[in-house]
Amino acid sequence: MLEQLYNAVFIGSIYALFAVGFALVxxxxxxxxxxxxxxFMLGAFAAxxxxxxxxxxxxxxxxxxxVATGAFGVLLDRVAFAPLRARNAPQLSSMISSLAVTLVVxxxxxxxxxxxxxxxxxxAVPSFLIRFGDVTLEGTRLAIIVLSVLVMAVLTYVxxxxxxxxxxxxxxxxxRAARVVGIDVERAIAATFFISxxxxxxxxxxxxxxxxSLDSKMGLPxxxxxxxxxxxxxxGSLPGAVLGAYVLALGEVASLVxxxxxxxxxxxxxxxxxxxxxxxxxxxxxRSVDRA
Amino acid sequence: MDxxxxxxxxxxxxxxxxxxxxxxxxxxxxxLYAGQLTLGNAAFMAVGAYVSALxxxxxxxxxxxxxxxxxxxxxxxxxxxGLTVFRLRGVYLAIATLAFGEVVRxxxxxxxxxxxxxxxxxxxxxxxxxxxxxxxxxxxxxxxRVQGSIVGRAWAAIREDELAAASQGIPVRRYxxxxxxxxxxxxxWAGGLSAHVTFSIDxxxxxxxxAVQILVFAVVGGVxxxxxPIFGATLLTSLPELLRPLKDARDIxxxxxxxxxxxxxxxxxVTLAQLRRTRQLREIGATDVA
Numbered sequence: 001m002l003e004q005l006y007n008a009v010f011i012g013s014i015y016a017l018f019a020v021g022f023a024l025v026x027x028x029x030x031x032x033x034x035x036x037x038x039x040f041m042l043g044a045f046a047a048x049x050x051x052x053x054x055x056x057x058x059x060x061x062x063x064x065x066x067v068a069t070g071a072f073g074v075l076l077d078r079v080a081f082a083p084l085r086a087r088n089a090p091q092l093s094s095m096i097s098s099l100a101v102t103l104v105v106x107x108x109x110x111x112x113x114x115x116x117x118x119x120x121x122x123x124a125v126p127s128f129l130i131r132f133g134d135v136t137l138e139g140t141r142l143a144i145i146v147l148s149v150l151v152m153a154v155l156t157y158v159x160x161x162x163x164x165x166x167x168x169x170x171x172x173x174x175x176r177a178a179r180v181v182g183i184d185v186e187r188a189i190a191a192t193f194f195i196s197x198x199x200x201x202x203x204x205x206x207x208x209x210x211x212x213s214l215d216s217k218m219g220l221p222x223x224x225x226x227x228x229x230x231x232x233x234x235x236g237s238l239p240g241a242v243l244g245a246y247v248l249a250l251g252e253v254a255s256l257v258x259x260x261x262x263x264x265x266x267x268x269x270x271x272x273x274x275x276x277x278x279x280x281x282x283x284x285x286x287r288s289v290d291r292a
Numbered sequence: 293m294d295x296x297x298x299x300x301x302x303x304x305x306x307x308x309x310x311x312x313x314x315x316x317x318x319x320x321x322x323x324l325y326a327g328q329l330t331l332g333n334a335a336f337m338a339v340g341a342y343v344s345a346l347x348x349x350x351x352x353x354x355x356x357x358x359x360x361x362x363x364x365x366x367x368x369x370x371x372x373x374g375l376t377v378f379r380l381r382g383v384y385l386a387i388a389t390l391a392f393g394e395v396v397r398x399x400x401x402x403x404x405x406x407x408x409x410x411x412x413x414x415x416x417x418x419x420x421x422x423x424x425x426x427x428x429x430x431x432x433x434x435x436x437r438v439q440g441s442i443v444g445r446a447w448a449a450i451r452e453d454e455l456a457a458a459s460q461g462i463p464v465r466r467y468x469x470x471x472x473x474x475x476x477x478x479x480x481w482a483g484g485l486s487a488h489v490t491f492s493i494d495x496x497x498x499x500x501x502x503a504v505q506i507l508v509f510a511v512v513g514g515v516x517x518x519x520x521p522i523f524g525a526t527l528l529t530s531l532p533e534l535l536r537p538l539k540d541a542r543d544i545x546x547x548x549x550x551x552x553x554x555x556x557x558x559x560x561x562v563t564l565a566q567l568r569r570t571r572q573l574r575e576i577g578a579t580d581v582a
Contacts, residue, residue: 032383079551080551083555084554084555084558087558089558091329091382091383092329092386092511093554093558095386096507096508096511096550096554097550097551097554097555099504099508099550100547100548100550100551100554101547101551102547103543103544103546103547103550104543104544104547104548104551106543107540107541107542107543107544107547108544110540111540111541220500223500224390224391224394224500227387227390227391228391231384231387235383235384260402262398262401262402262408262409263398263401263402265394265398266395266398266402268394269391269394269395269398270395272387272388272391273388273391273392273395276377276380276384276387276388276391277376277377277388280379280380280384
């Protein structure tokens with residue numbers, strides 16, 4: 001029981017890191033970045049490259065992954081989002097352009113590393129156990145939970161109390177007014193993509209470390225779960241995304257106990273559908289645009 | 293003549309899949325034309341495929357009748373679903389229909405009669421090429437006529453400005469629902485046809501990736517005209533075959549192609565034909581894609 005709760009909190013932390021990055025872009029720009037799962041996967045592969053090819057230790061690999069995925073996010077914006085934003089294209093267009101980038105990047109990764117599961121070199125990923133009486137817990141997961149909570153606390157501080165945070169909130173509220181009051185809109189958007197993608201990449205490295213496994217399609221299951229998390233928490237709400245992530249993870253672990261294995265995914269999508277029908281604004285949502 | 297015969301024999305499966313994909317692209321075109329982004333068509337395709345295959349296997353229903361029941365079953369499912377989800381718009385609508393698709397997939401994974409994860413095997417190859425292309429021609433003709441009718445103009449009005457359309461007295465919800473049900477009917481029919489081409493079906497054939505693929509066919513081809521989705525599906529289905537020499541780099545090329553279209557030709561490839569007549573291009577509307 002305790003072990004299952006522990007796993008739920010661990011998975012919830014990964015979902016939260018992933019979904020907060022997703023929600024950040026949506027809240028600022030009103031677009032769904034469908035390349036976010038690819039960024040997640042890239043984070044794990046950047047760490048693999050740092051460890052296996054550059055011979056760096058695991059903590060340096062995390063930094064490499066953060067910087068690499070952040071930079072990828074900025075590039076992604078320039079290639080797939082900026083041209084469409086410039087001519088005010090509808091949401092659908094940027095969903096498709098980010099999907100196109102996904103096709104290219106996943107294939108490039110597969111050309112280098114193949115499409116199968118890969119493990120890190122032996123001993124490269126730290127692994128230790130914690131004992132409480134007769135309960136044994138994996139220490140790596142605890143470290144990941146703590147790290148995720150810290151990262152989200154820093155993000156909250158940045159969005160609430162810094163100049164950049166105020167610029168982002170202004171941009172989310174009204175892009176034209178933000179430009180009028182002298183905010184460098186394109187720079188703020190680049191920062192948004194850097195932070196969002198670095199968070200996605202971090203989630204990817206951490207999950208790959210915890211399971212000691214990575215593959216080119218590891219982002220796919222998270223994509224639909226991130227939708228659930230965002231809708232449950234209210235689209236574009238960052239605290240909502242965090243809460244939604246833990247709700248989903250707890251629900252999934254609980255449903256694993258009571259439901260057959262084939263129905264593992266049913267909880268996430270059932271919940272998503274239900275919330276959309278009953279309370280489309282989610283738990284934390286306020287804006288009512290696009291909802292009749 | 294022999295050359296054509298050889299070509300048909302060697303590529304008949306690919307040609308059949310081109311036709312099925314064109315039908316699927318048309319099925320999502322109907323809602324796109326009305327300005328609604330839905331991602332449930334892979335699920336409607338699954339309903340058509342499973343219902344027709346199961347009816348043929350267990351009740352021995354003749355093929356056309358089984359296809360029809362599959363398609364009508366899809367449409368019957370779409371009506372109540374549409375009533376519920378068309379309270380939502382934009383990204384929310386897309387996500388809700390996507391969630392519906394996943395629910396269908398999970399139900400298929402968990403139900404014994406659909407073969408769970410293994411799916412159904414040994415479906416008799418009853419689909420002939422002319423079945424597919426006759427339906428495609430009929431569907432394209434009917435939709436082309438609908439596009440020019442009062443219904444088509446109502447869809448266009450809703451797409452350009454829903455509030456304005458409603459204030460003109462257009463029953464917006466009813467027209468959206470009509471588009472959705474027609475789309476489901478087409479997707480269900482296409483699903484039945486494809487199940488009897490591919491020999492076996494399983495739930496992973498109708499997942500998120502399929503829904504997105506169908507959408508991409510329609511968008512790359514272009515939404516302004518019924519020919520757009522047919523052209524898009526034909527090109528993108530045969531492209532992997534044509535690009536076979538590129539082998540592993542195929543997906544990369546497809547991705548770059550897709551990106552190029554969405555960035556430089558936002559209204560799809562059919563607009564290439566209209567580029568000479570830029571004035572008309574402006575007349576068909578300023579907004580892109582949908």
